[in-house]
Each structure stands twice: as structure tokens, then as C-alpha cells.
Amino acid sequence: MSSGEKIAWGLMLLVTALHFDLWNWDTTEVVFGFMPVGLAWQAGISLAAAAVWALLMKVGWPTGVEDWAAQPSELEQDKGEAR
Amino acid sequence: MTLALLNVAAETASRTPLLVVGFYLMLLIGLGVISSRLFRGTASDFFVAERSIGPFLLLMSVFGTTMTAFALVGSTGKAYELGNGVYGLMASASGIVHSAVFFLVGIKLWAIGKRHGFTTQIQYFRARFQSNALGYVLFPILIALVVPYLLIGLLGAGAVMRGVTVGMFPDTFPGVLNEATGRVMFAGAIPTWITGLVVCSVVLFYIFAGGLRSAAWANAFQTIVFMITGVIAFVLISSKLGGLTAATQAVIDNTPEHMTRARIGKLQYLTYMLVPLSVGMFPHLFQHWLTAKKASTFKLTTIAHPLFIGIVWVPCILIGIWAAGAGITPPGNNPNALLPKLVQTLLQDPYMTGLLTAGILAAIMSSLDSQFVCLGTMFTHDIVLHAAGKDRFSDRAQIMLGRGFIVAVVGLTYLLTFFPPPKIFDLAVWCFSGFASLFPLVFASIYWRRTTRAGAMASILTMVVTGGVLFYDGLVKPTLSGEVREGDYLVGGMMPVAIIFAASAAALVIVSLMTQPPPDDHIDQFMVKI
Numbered sequence: 001m002s003s004g005e006k007i008a009w010g011l012m013l014l015v016t017a018l019h020f021d022l023w024n025w026d027t028t029e030v031v032f033g034f035m036p037v038g039l040a041w042q043a044g045i046s047l048a049a050a051a052v053w054a055l056l057m058k059v060g061w062p063t064g065v066e067d068w069a070a071q072p073s074e075l076e077q078d079k080g081e082a083r
Numbered sequence: 084m085t086l087a088l089l090n091v092a093a094e095t096a097s098r099t100p101l102l103v104v105g106f107y108l109m110l111l112i113g114l115g116v117i118s119s120r121l122f123r124g125t126a127s128d129f130f131v132a133e134r135s136i137g138p139f140l141l142l143m144s145v146f147g148t149t150m151t152a153f154a155l156v157g158s159t160g161k162a163y164e165l166g167n168g169v170y171g172l173m174a175s176a177s178g179i180v181h182s183a184v185f186f187l188v189g190i191k192l193w194a195i196g197k198r199h200g201f202t203t204q205i206q207y208f209r210a211r212f213q214s215n216a217l218g219y220v221l222f223p224i225l226i227a228l229v230v231p232y233l234l235i236g237l238l239g240a241g242a243v244m245r246g247v248t249v250g251m252f253p254d255t256f257p258g259v260l261n262e263a264t265g266r267v268m269f270a271g272a273i274p275t276w277i278t279g280l281v282v283c284s285v286v287l288f289y290i291f292a293g294g295l296r297s298a299a300w301a302n303a304f305q306t307i308v309f310m311i312t313g314v315i316a317f318v319l320i321s322s323k324l325g326g327l328t329a330a331t332q333a334v335i336d337n338t339p340e341h342m343t344r345a346r347i348g349k350l351q352y353l354t355y356m357l358v359p360l361s362v363g364m365f366p367h368l369f370q371h372w373l374t375a376k377k378a379s380t381f382k383l384t385t386i387a388h389p390l391f392i393g394i395v396w397v398p399c400i401l402i403g404i405w406a407a408g409a410g411i412t413p414p415g416n417n418p419n420a421l422l423p424k425l426v427q428t429l430l431q432d433p434y435m436t437g438l439l440t441a442g443i444l445a446a447i448m449s450s451l452d453s454q455f456v457c458l459g460t461m462f463t464h465d466i467v468l469h470a471a472g473k474d475r476f477s478d479r480a481q482i483m484l485g486r487g488f489i490v491a492v493v494g495l496t497y498l499l500t501f502f503p504p505p506k507i508f509d510l511a512v513w514c515f516s517g518f519a520s521l522f523p524l525v526f527a528s529i530y531w532r533r534t535t536r537a538g539a540m541a542s543i544l545t546m547v548v549t550g551g552v553l554f555y556d557g558l559v560k561p562t563l564s565g566e567v568r569e570g571d572y573l574v575g576g577m578m579p580v581a582i583i584f585a586a587s588a589a590a591l592v593i594v595s596l597m598t599q600p601p602p603d604d605h606i607d608q609f610m611v612k613i
Contacts, residue, residue, distance in 0.1 A: 012179075015179065016179055019171065019175055019356075024344075025168075025345075026345060027342075027343065028339050028343060033327065033331075034401075036331070036342045036343075036404070038171065038343070039170050042171040042174070043170070045175040045178070045179070046175050047389075047390070047393065050386055050389045053385050053389070054386045056385075057385065061379075061382070062190065062378070062611075062613035065194050065613050068198070068612055069378065069611075072198075073199040
């Protein structure tokens, strides 16, 4: 695993941890004049998750997966009928 | 102003919304006709679209499939009940977990499926664990978990249409007497059995015309429709409630707990994150993954999925809490009837009502179609072809078999809509919990060489037993005794999925370690080297 990939996975763990925002549990504050702060935080989590997944696609993409899939099957049983 | 609008709306019963919905259904039928012209008539094209689906279609079909009736109707109702924390509980968690499953599991299963020519989940598990019995055990379990999922879609569609068409046909449909209040509800509304019949017929038409390719096209179209209409509904409803700031201020003034997560337990919130793991074991999603042209097709789906969830769910959550703040009550105190009521009574524009109703139906049908195709595929491949041998059936015969089983299961599900279980969306969470508790099986089968046939079987059976016990205690028993429970069924403050998942994972690990490992040369065929 490259250092870039490690950082990206670390960021994903951070986003997951920040999803558990206990500090927003009982607050009734709003942001942008209408959005409950807890909802705004969680919407931000969705945005952050997308950004980190984009980073992971760049630095952690499994480059050999298509070559592996293209190799012939050596299974003896239960091959699919609709290959 | 809001309450005044609600009272006036009951008297207006324009049939224009129905015409808009009818036009939308005709568009879907037209899409089926077009895709049938591209259909090559082969089993491979019918069941996995010749593995030719690109990034955009995969994103839209996977998103459309995972977003059920719950995404629009249920999320609004749940936010009305529990407050804005529903987004963190169900949506943002799904954005993280779904994409993780697509990346860590979906891509590998695509590679394994492409290399070995698998079409269904059960083919994969049978081959991975060298066990026919495993397939025969898994088949009825997956069917049993999918059928309630179908039922949710049909009942959801019926509820929406019933809510929106109130007063349209007073002479034909007199309505339902509410014995508790003595009032007639849904007078003149189209009953659920008609909506179910129409929805099933339209979906069956376009999937029979072009198989999974047709479902993918229809999903893409319907996903665009329900995302756009969801945003339009948000803008219009917020405007009718006095604007964004005023609508939220009413919540702060009248029901401030909807601004918080006071109605959600912390352990419940934590353990709910296991529920979205269900996507890793949805048989219909497995089949969609196999339609991908290349592994890189998954990139867009993985990145955009959390964003799309936000686009659909944030407006629905806000609408739900705003309705609570405005003192609007859903018909029959059923939170799932809230959105149709808001659409019908607040907007008062028949064209817009029709468009938004079509959007809700789009969300529902974009899940039903993939599930229908999947059921036919599983029966054809995992039962008939597996037992009788694939050479005994031509491609045409395979397609006919698949269609026949789809009609049988859809017919059975349709009959079940006449006996709707109470708290239908609670049933959805149980279904998802069952799929999620099978996730250790699929994950270990890809990443842990030591996973054995006995371990897999133990994991499945443990899920059935622990899930069955908790399901009986949490839903069946209270339903039979007429007990009304406030809030979700929790075990020690946790979602039941936490118990079932842990038991299933423990059984898999312990029994695998106690039994002989599978041969290395066999496992090498399933460990994707990248």
C-alpha cells in the first residue's frame, strides 16, 4: 500500500469517526438561517465522503483487477451459463 | 395559512395528476419498446446486459436500485417522527458504507464473476465453497428477504396513489371507514390493488422487453426523474410553508426536539451503521455489478453515491421536520402518508402534483425492476439450470423460464398486498438487517482464504436462527398481541442487526477455524490479485 493510499484510507476513517458527532446531539442551532446544525454537519459528511472516495480512486485504484478478471477460469464446476 | 390550505384541498379532485402519472408510465413503456429493439435475444443480454454497462448507467441503476420507496416517502415520515437525526442515522452512514462496499466488495465480485462467468450470487458461493447444498440453503433465504422488499415497493406505491387521488372517483371508490374515528378515509381514491396491478404490469412490460439492460435504462431515467422532482418538491413545499427560515423557525418554536437527535439513542445510532452493509448481499445489486463493462466503471458510482444520497435525503428530512413544526398530521397518523398529503394539499397545482407523484413512483419502480429480473435469474440459473444442466435449455427457453418465475413471484407478492403487515417500513429494516448479517459471509469469502464451507453454512444458519428469534420478539409477537410499541425495537439500546451480525460473523470464524481449510489451488481462483 502506497503512502498516498494509507493517507486516503486514514481520511476515510476520520470521516467515519466524524459521522458520530455526539457534540451535535442536543443542539437546536441553525446554519445558513434554516439548516439544523446536526443536519448540515451530516450533509458535510456526505460531501467529505465523496471527496475522499475520489482521492481513493486516484491513489488506491486496484490497477491489476481487470487483468486478473481477463484470465481464463480454471474452475471445474458451476461455471455460469451466461458468460 | 397551511391548515387553511389543507382543508381547501380536500374539496378539489382534479384528475390531471392522474393523467400526468399515466403519461409518465407510457414513457416507461416506450422506453421498454426502444430497449427491446436493442435486445439481442440471448440469455446473457437478458440477465447481465452482455456485461456492457458504462459508468453513468451503472451509477444511475445502482443508485436507483438502492433507493426504494423509503428514500422519499419513508425518510420524510421518519424525520417527522424522529427529527433531523434521521439523516445521520440512515443517509450519511449509507453514503460511507455503500461506497465502501462497492469499492471493497463490488469490484472484486465483478472480477470474479467476469473471470468465471457467474451470473448470480449463488453461483459464486456454490463455486467458492464447492457446495451445492449451500446454494439450496441460500436460495429460499434470499427470496424470503427480497419478497418483503417487493411488498414494500408495491404498498408504498399504493399508499402514494391513494393519498394523491383522494376525491377523484367518489362514485367508484367510496373509501375506507376508520372505526376509531367513525370517519371515511380516502373517499374517491384509487385503491392499492389497482396501483399495484398497474405498477407491476408496467415494470414487467419493460423488463420482459429487454431484461436487465432495459431495467438499467429505466433506472437511469427514473433516477433522474425522482431526483429532479424531489428537489422541485422541496422548493415548492418550503415556499408554501413560508420559506426556508420561517419553516425552520416553526420547528424551533413548536417542536424543538426535531432540531436535535433527542429521539434517537446513541447506541442505536452507532449500530445502525451496520444496516447499510446489506448492499453487499443484495442479489439484485450483485447482478447489477456484473453488468459493468470494466472495473473502472465502478469509479463514478463509488464517488457520486454519497452525493446523490445527500441530494435526495436532505430535502426529504427537512420537509419531514417542517411538517412537524407546522403541526401538519399525516392521514391516520401514518408518517409514511405524510409526503403524499403534503404534495396534494400544499401544492394545489395538479400538474406539479402529478409530476411529483410520478417521481415517487419512479423511486419505487427503479428498485422493483432490478428485483424482478434478479428473481427470474436466480430461479433459472440456481435452481433449474443447475439441477437439469444448461445444455438442456436454449437461450429462448432460459429467458422464458426466468420470465415465468418472475410472474409467479410478482403474482404472489401482489396477493400479499391484500394483507398488508402493519408498520411496513419496520419490515424493511428487518429485511436489510438480514442481508447485512450475511455480509460477513461475502466479505470473508473474498478476503479470508481460511473461510470454509462449514463456516459459511454456520454463518447463514446462525443468521436465520438469531434473526428469526429477534424478528419474532420484535415484530411478530407484538403484532399478534396488538401491542403498540413507541419507537424502534432495540436490544440493549442497539439495533437488532448488531446481535445478528456479531453472531453470524462469530459462527463463520469459529467454525472455519475448526474445520479443514479449502485447497489452495481452488482458493487462488477467488483471491483477486491486484
